[in-house]
Every structure is written in C-alpha cells, then in structure tokens.
Amino acid sequence: MGTDREESSRADLEAREILTEKMRRGEISAWAGWRPDFMTFDDVLSQWRDVAPLLGSPGYPGNVNVYVNIPICASFCGYCMYWKTGVDRVSVPDYVDYLVSAIDAWGGAAGRVDALNCYIGGGTASILPAAGLARVVEALGGAFRFSNERSFEANPASFSPEKLEIVAAGGFNRLSMGVQSLDAAVLLGVGRKNPPEDRLGALVARARGLGMYTNVDLICGLPGQTPESIAADIKSVVSMTPDTLPRLKGLKAVRLPLLQRLQMNSNWKPCSVLRSL
Secondary structure, three states, X not given: OHHHHHHHHHHHHHHHHHHHHHHHOOOHHHHOOOOHHHOOHHHHHHHHHHHHHHOXXXXXOOOOEEEEEEOEEOOOOOOOOOOOEEHHHOOHHHHHHHHHHHHHXXXXXXXXXXXXXXXXXXXXXXXXXXXXXXXXXXXXXXXXEEOOOEEEEEXXXXXXHHHHHHHHHXXXXXXXXXXXOOOHHHXXXXXXXXXXXXXXXXXXXXXXXXXXXXXXXXXXXXXXXXXXXXXXXXXXXXXXXOOEEEEEOOOOEEEOOOOHHHHHOOOOOOOHHHHOO
C-alpha cells in the first residue's frame, strides 16, 4: 500500500511539473480541468516573476489581461451559478486590504507590466465601499499599464455616482450594469432588487458623460416574466440609451440607441417579443 501511495505521489508531481511548464508557455489547454488549490499564491507569484520578462517572446503570450474578482454579495440571485459569499460572512475592509496587497505583490514581482484589458467583476464588484474601491483602482494602475478596455461590473443597487466617478477617474472606460429585469415582482422571485429607473438612467447618462462605454444586461426567461414584461423592460432600458443591451439567454447583443435598426439588420433574428415592439 505504501508503494502504491509513493508511486501515485511521484506520478502526480511529474504531471504537475509538466502542466506547470505548459501553463508558463501560455497554452490554454493546460488550464483545462486545472485545480487552482494545487498552487499557492506564492507559487503563482514566483511563476509570474519568471514569465513576465519573457512576454511577447517566441512561445509566450504577447498580451496580459487582468481580472479582479470581488466574490461578495448582499444577497444571492436565484439564476447565478458563480461562487460567492455573503457580505455578512466576510470583512469587506479585510478583503480590500488583501486585494490591494496581492495587486501590489504582482506589481512588485516584475515591475509595472504592459497589459491589454482589465475587468473588475464578481460576485458584486460595486459592493466595495468608495474608499476601498479607490484603493483597488489605484493599485491596479500602479501594477499594470493598460492600453485597451477597462471594464467595471456593477449592481445598480450598490453603485453610486461617487463610485462611478472613482472608476472613471481611474481610467476605466466601460461600465456594465446587471439590471436583469425592471419588474419588481420578477426581481423579488430571484432575490434581487434595483433602484428606481430614473436613478438607473442617471447612472448611464453620467457614465456616458464621463466618456465611458455603457452596457446594461437584461435576462430573458426569469420566473414570472411574460412577453409584456420583457417588452416593457426593453423599452425602458432603450430609453436610457446605453451603448449596448445584451439580452441574456437567447438574444444577441444589440446596438443602441435606435431599436428600429434591429428590424433593418437582416443578420439579426428578433424574438417574438421584439417583433411586437
């Protein structure tokens, strides 16, 4: 039995070493089925320190994209499959401290690195208090030089004009708000709530005024939705004139603000709800 265990451990170590080398070379297939708990933060940081100077050289990826996860929610939405924890079960200030120290460690490991895109999501990214959000945004700017899209994902129930100003001042140029539905009864059924529509519209308008590309998510197929409620949701969001309106679970991303252009695009197949608009 001891021999079998030793052989199994040896084989596992060899497999991890091979996989690690593939990961260093940026081979996406090497990440398939990979269990991150096999690697400590220090392990990952050590590999980053080795790989960063080689970015763009033969066999190594030329672009770096950064994703920051805020896996904390005030409530759990019935349709969400992502891992998260409740705001009452974690110290948000402690998580901000950890996140800033982690970002600083990445920046310190290889210097300030050129990166393409950045996305802060969740969970609920907007659940961070304004001061904590400002610290995270500042730390990202110190660790990376972003050259393309910087997106911030917000739940409008926890997003404020102050937080919007912070992310815009930090160089973020895209705001994505998960509205999902404007029907109070539908939202109640999935454990979610939104602020009044005029506040949503004001956030979209202010973001566009700050030069940010705006996106508003809606979901089609939530319990309690009807063709009429879906049509009302779409009309209301269109009136806010975001840049894009993805209709999740069935519709393609739609360019706004002119909904009439949808019927003019032969490549776009409207669902029965939109045909009635």
